[in-house]
Amino acid sequence: MTETTAAARPDDESFANQDEILLGVLTAIDRDANTSQRTISRELDVALGLANSYLKRCVRKGLIKIQQVPRRRYVYYLTPQGFSEKARLTSQYLSASFTFFRRARSQMSELMGLCERNGWRRVAFAGVSELAEVGTMCARDFKIEIVGIVDAKAAGSHYAGLPVHADWARAGTVDAVIVTDLTASARVRDALFEQIGVERTLVPGLLRIALPRSQKGDAKNEAATAP
16 A cells, blocks of 8 residues: 555546546445545545535535434435445446556656667656556566655655655756656656756656657557556
8 A cells, every 4th residue: 555645647538537536426425424525525635615516516416315314414315326326336437447557567667778778777767657656567577676656745754665855956867767757747747857867857758749759660669568
């Protein structure tokens, strides 16, 4: 288990964020009919107003029913349609998760291989995410060392067994950096171009942002051989 909840994935094949929230709402109600909007908001890490909006949407779609109980409280129930929708979304989520993992593993391994061929032994990740977690597993197959992750929002913690630093000065000597931020990857890439250099800033193709020139050939080869 990792220490930080991963952010939503930007890839267009990934599970849509709004469907993920909807699945979270249905799961919370299925688990506990006495749950509250505030509890759902906290569990899903969304605003209370957004949780309320999704509950109303579920009622309109016939996915849940609401019953008022004493002390001005409400109990939520999944309808048969709600159970069916929860099962569909769960299947969709698991399928998308597998697709993401397969592509992430392939692309991170390619970038690790590039680092090894170039003699870049000390590699870091830019951004705490599932992509960084996959990268730590891929790194075991190469003669490189993942020295840590730079992510100001999670600085001082550990993720996937790696220390998380606030800035590059604290990360020590780094030969190359792989962008693993999933929410602001283009901005992180641009900052790395200035701080680390274009050639040593590596970008997985699934982030769907412009690649450094040195990686474009590898990206074309991957596109030609991808299943």
